[in-house]
Amino acid sequence: MLKIGLTGGIGSGKSTVAKIFQTLGIPVFDADTVAKSIMNENAELKLKIQQQFGDATYKDDVLDRAYLANIVFKDPYQLAILNSLVHPATIQAAEDWFQKQSVPYVIKEAALLFESGTAGNLDEVIGVYAPLTVRLARVKKRDNADIEAIKNRMKNQIEEEMKMKLCDRIIYNNDSEAILPQVLQLHKYYLQKSQQHV
Numbered sequence: 001m002l003k004i005g006l007t008g009g010i011g012s013g014k015s016t017v018a019k020i021f022q023t024l025g026i027p028v029f030d031a032d033t034v035a036k037s038i039m040n041e042n043a044e045l046k047l048k049i050q051q052q053f054g055d056a057t058y059k060d061d062v063l064d065r066a067y068l069a070n071i072v073f074k075d076p077y078q079l080a081i082l083n084s085l086v087h088p089a090t091i092q093a094a095e096d097w098f099q100k101q102s103v104p105y106v107i108k109e110a111a112l113l114f115e116s117g118t119a120g121n122l123d124e125v126i127g128v129y130a131p132l133t134v135r136l137a138r139v140k141k142r143d144n145a146d147i148e149a150i151k152n153r154m155k156n157q158i159e160e161e162m163k164m165k166l167c168d169r170i171i172y173n174n175d176s177e178a179i180l181p182q183v184l185q186l187h188k189y190y191l192q193k194s195q196q197h198v
């Protein structure tokens with residue numbers, strides 16, 4: 001079974017592309033969603049987060065995301081510590097999930113695929129690319145978010161053009177190129193490639 005990464009910056013369209021793969025019957029591991037849920041479910045991880053960021057991080061056993069975001073998005077050092085706790089637990093969750101799949105190929109969707117150092121365990125990585133202005137406009141509309149807040153989150157990600165150079169395939173998701181034919185072409189390619197894969 002091939003393991004294919006799917007990455008791209010905030011608002012590039014990863015989830016939109018992932019949904020198309022899912023409709024084609026390809027299972028998708030959504031690393032960002034899993035990372036968020038294990039911060040509330042994995043007892044060992046919860047304890048480490050609480051020890052690092054204080055008792056106020058969990059209120060009635062539920063993560064206070066606003067409190068934690070306020071600490072880590074102001075301080076790259078604290079963010080690096082949080083990532084060093086969450087990433088290994090997410091990688092383990094992905095490995096457990098891979099074991100349960102029996103299809104020609106699976107997709108692992110993650111915004112921080114390269115930043116977390118997990119791209120190396122994958123057979124190929126697809127990058128979803130959209131220009132910065134398009135991404136900002138989409139996220140502003142989707143989340144009703146403030147442009148400065150979005151830009152702040154973007155600062156923690158590798159610059160988009162650089163990220164695309166690290167990818168094996170690129171899906172262009174600007175406003176003028178349709179993504180469906182691009183996904184269909186990749187789907188066909190991975191189905192063929194999986195037959196040669198031992």
Ligand code: ATP
Pocket residue numbers: 008009010011012013014015016017111138139142173174175179
């Ligand atoms: P994040 O990293 O923030 O989760 P993402 O990369 O998963 O973002 P999406 O949520 O798929 O991005 O897309 C961002 C927003 O842009 C969504 O509201 C989505 O519906 C919209 N969008 C994505 N692609 C297109 C497109 N080609 N045309 C119009 N809107 C689009």
